[in-house]
Amino acid sequence: MSRCADPGGTVGAFLCQAGQVLRAAGIEAPRQEARLLLAHAMACREADLLRDPRATVPEAAARAFGALLRRRAAREPMAHLTGRAGFWTLDLAVSPQTLIPRADSEAVVEAALAAFESPAGIARVLDLGTGTGALLLAVLAECPAAFGVGVDLAPGAAALAARNAAANGLAGRAAFLCGDWAEALTGRFDLVLSNPPYVESAAVPGLMPEVARHEPALALDGGADGLDAYRRLVAALPRLLAPGGRAVFEIGAGQREAVEALARAAGLVPLGARRDLGGIERALTLAGRPA
Known part of the structure; x- marks a missing residue:
């Protein structure tokens, strides 16, 4: 030394x-x-x-x-030590009850904005598994006429997302609920977002220590094949998407074909995937099947 x-x-x-x-x-x-x-x-x-x-x-x-x-x-994450993380144009509070927002997830925001001709086409937004509220708040920041709803199973996460909305001047256009995905929701949305758990259960212990030891397993573990959450999400989309609506999901490396197959079986139309800064297909865009 x-x-x-x-x-x-x-x-x-x-x-x-x-x-x-x-x-x-x-x-x-x-x-x-x-x-x-x-x-x-x-x-x-x-x-x-x-x-x-x-x-x-x-x-x-x-x-x-x-x-x-x-x-x-x-190996406690830096964001847990400072209590903050930057995402898109936002400064967000984080906690051990939520995933730490990462730059790779900005591909979801980019794909969501690119799915519409202009921000005016996005009036109602739903973020399932909202965590810190990062995806929803980033989209709302770019779409001044939009209103959004964020849902998370963890009460602490929903409360944190609400505080982040207020801290970033978006409290008047966002509401946060504690719930099991979209089970309690009615109504339709122009845009549905989600960064669900997608790591295969057996792979979770082998993640880097900052993630495996300190981030919530609820937000990481996607079941035996990593696809459990997607099965529930695509099943709910036909009733959640407004005419002309789009859904954008974060996906793990190599998961595009499997998630697209689930989407097609649910009557949805895959529209392509956007890559993150590392070149990995990270954001999958889906549409409802035309009438």
Whole structure:
């Protein structure tokens, strides 16, 4: 292990030592994450740390940083430590009761917006398994005339999504319910969104530690073949989609053909899949069968 040149107690020393700890724990970007944690502990920006690496870290911030560092070295997700995650144009609160929003899921938002000629064509939106509310709120942010409903089985998740709507100025156009997918819903929607659990049960323990140990199994485990949630979702879509409506689901790598087959069996029309930044088919768009 290399030595840290800065004297103990300075920003530079804390960052150097923390980088070594995180590297030893298998964190991919240890120096960057050390800066994020120290900035969070000191309630400042990363740029402030870089501007004066010889500044002394206050005692209270040092204690807070030490606690955060131990948790991150144990592979607790960064978003759980800071309580925040960015998604689309939004700043969202997160909790252990919800999946952490990821950039890959932005493909769902892109596909949803591309499925209509203009945002004016999206008036009513439904997000099933809403979690933090990320998908629904991102679409509402782009469609100023739309109203959305988010549903989650976990009461804590629905409550968190409502707080995120308020924090992002969207509370007046969003409602959140606790429920079992669309079981209690009536009415039709122009757009139905979902990022359901789609990991095969046997594969869940082998996910990266941040996910397998700390994110809710309810939002990950898609059953033996990873398709349990899709079976229920496609069965509900014919009664949920308004004429001309679209559904966009997040899917796992290699799941497109299987989900499309389920959709066709339910009388739906697959319209194509959008790839995420890694090139994986991530967002599947479906339509109701024409009359």
